[in-house]
Amino acid sequence: MKDSNILDSLNPDQKRAVTHVKGPLLVFAGAGSGKTRVIIHRAAYLIHKGVKPYEILCLTFTNKAATEMKQRLQAMAGIRSANVWAGTFHAFGAWFLRREASRIGYPGSFIIYDETDQRSLIRRCIKDLNLNKNRIKDSIIAWLINTKKDTLSNKIPEHLEIDPMPIINMYEKRKMAYSAFDFGDLLYRPCQILSNHQEVRDKYKSMFRYILVDEYQDTNMAQYKMLMSIIGREKNICVVGDDDQSIYGWRGADVGNILRFKDDFPEAEVVTLEQNYRSTLDILNAASNLISNNRTRAPKRLWSNNKGEEEDLIVNEFADDEDEAGFVAYTIGKLISQDVSPSNIGVFYRINALSRVIEEDLVGEDIPYVVYGGMRFYERREIKDILAYLRLIANPMDEEALTRVINTPPRGIGNKSLDKLHAIAQDKGLSTIEIMNKAIEDNIIKGSAAKGIKSFLTILDTLRSYAPVVDIGDLISRLVDITGLQDMVASEIDGFDRITSIKELIASARGETDLVSYLEQKALISNIDIPKNADAVSLMTLHMSKGLEFDYVFILGLEEGLLPHVRSFDSGEAIEEERRLLYVGITRAKRKAFLSWARIRGLYGREMFQSPSGFIREIEGF
DNA sequence: CCGAAAAAGATTTTT
DNA sequence: TCTTTTTCGG
Secondary structure (H helix, E strand, O other): OOHHHHHOOOOHHHHHHHHOOOOOEEEEEOOOOOHHHHHHHHHHHHHHOOOOHHHEEEEEOOHHHHHHHHHHHHHHHHHHHHHOEEEEHHHHHHHHHHHHHHHHOOOOOOEEEOHHHHHHHHHHHHHHOOOHHHOOOHHHHHHHHHHHHHHOOOOOOOOOOOOOHHHHHHHHHHHHHOOEEEHHHHHHHHHHHHHHOHHHHHHHHHHOOEEEEOOHHHOEHHHHHHHHHHOOOOOOEEEEEOHHHOOOHHHOEOOHHHHOHHHHOOOOEEEEEOEOOOOOHHHHHHHHHHHOOOOOOOOOOOEOOOOOOOOOEEEEEEEEHHHHHHHHHHHHHHHHHOOOOHHHEEEEEOOHHHHHHHHHHHHHOOOOEEEOOOOOHHHOHHHHHHHHHHHHHHOOOOHHHHHHHOOOOOOOOOHHHHHHHHHHHHHHOOOHHHHHHHHHHOOOOOHHHHHHHHHHHHHHHHHHHHOOOOOHHHHHHHHHHHHOHHHHHHOOOOHHHHHHHHHHHHHHHOOOOOHHHHHHHHHHOOOOOOOOOOOOEEEEEHHHHOOOOEEEEEEOOOEOEEOOEHHHOOOHHHHHHHHHHHHHHHOOEEEEEEEEEEEEEEEOOEEEEOOEOHHHHHHHOO
């Protein structure tokens, strides 16, 4: 491949970013300015210039972005690109820990706890510490634990009724005994290891000589530190981002990271991409008007050559949410009748709860649609049950998984017996599974409970013997059969749907053989892949829309309390983030954007009287 | 111990 | 409104 193949289609600024090989590089890439192209082309260019693919590390924020990056790089640079390390920060953290976790007393075969697992473990700690009646919320503890890890700080809010530290300590101790990491650990623990071990730092510094980071504006403190400790002496670090699209502050993301890049690396080359190739001028101006109301941002103004039709951005007011939904469905129907493909239409909202009304009307109009997010596949009960069994096969120490399935389906083991077992295990310092047989021999557990436990152990043994010899799809289908999960689920009211999702899971696990890496994949990728060639209208939250584009975009619920959301009212910073969220939404639109608000909205079973979002006036430039 | 019924909880966003 | 947890009678 020649230089020209890689550089031909780029504008001068993009070219500058792609060809800057040595030393730190900061790319401010406005919405629709070809950011992803720059990253892909840059990686391809590096390989072309003789950089070894395995020396390149590409970090992104979402799985979606990571997958896209790998695919497009493969298309451009061919098979060699397979050796580029590309993935999310969390996936990188997990990969790192598989190799280095022994340094903090963890086995490399650890499992990953998702939010639900984390919550129920916290709840159990609260219970075991007899802090139940204090009505301390697990959500607050979870928030504390996660924030501590995301921001690498030890600050604890003072206005708490009780000291959260005993709970947190017990949580961490047990999590370690179970060989589990939570999401926060995947970023925090690598930081810890890297900062304590010079030789580990050196190892990864020489391993990855070229680092590319996408969505740098969304990095939190832990991600930042992790990054800084693996940047080699050559400082070939390239970060790409847009401070106007930082929308993860609530999760510890710090826009300051991108704004301070110049301080971290004074010698850095800075490229600003301001030409927008996506939207029409009207849409772009509306978005620019809006975002110019933010105080903390690097000054810039996007421009576009796309003239468009006369009215490309429309704000509508409706009497209630049903009218709004009716309009959206009607308009989409009209567009489709004009030969617009449904896949070129996106409907966005601030909170998932808004999708329902729209869905009803879309069904009524016979319009195909896909809802992204919402109830996540791997959080469905039947799927979590199956995964818990798999986790137990891979790692008998996983008490959380054990608690979940020991009596699912019911086999006569109630809370009493379970508490007894837990107590013995705690006492002996062993895992519950290890002491089960002995508890029965010693007659501590009797009757139906003992019988249930015996059959449970037999089931596990049987499954464990299958695990090395069949693929995971096969393993799961035997699992649902032997455990009785399948029969249990089938007899439920919504059994058919649940059986369908079990079948989906089995199908998607065909050909997989490595249980540990399979489970990691499931923990880190929360949504099952929806075929993207599906010709359907896309419904999603504004957060999910980042990185996508549609010819026609509908944004619902521009109301005070919804967008901006109530929870942002007490801080100016948070309001700015809401503004960026709407900015992201508007800039997804290529040809037309329909924004709307309703005077009455049914929300959580209540009728709310709404007033228009202040953002509407800002868009219109008053 | 089980399952139904009632009560409570949570409704922002994601890895 | 919808889901999860707790309570209570069998």
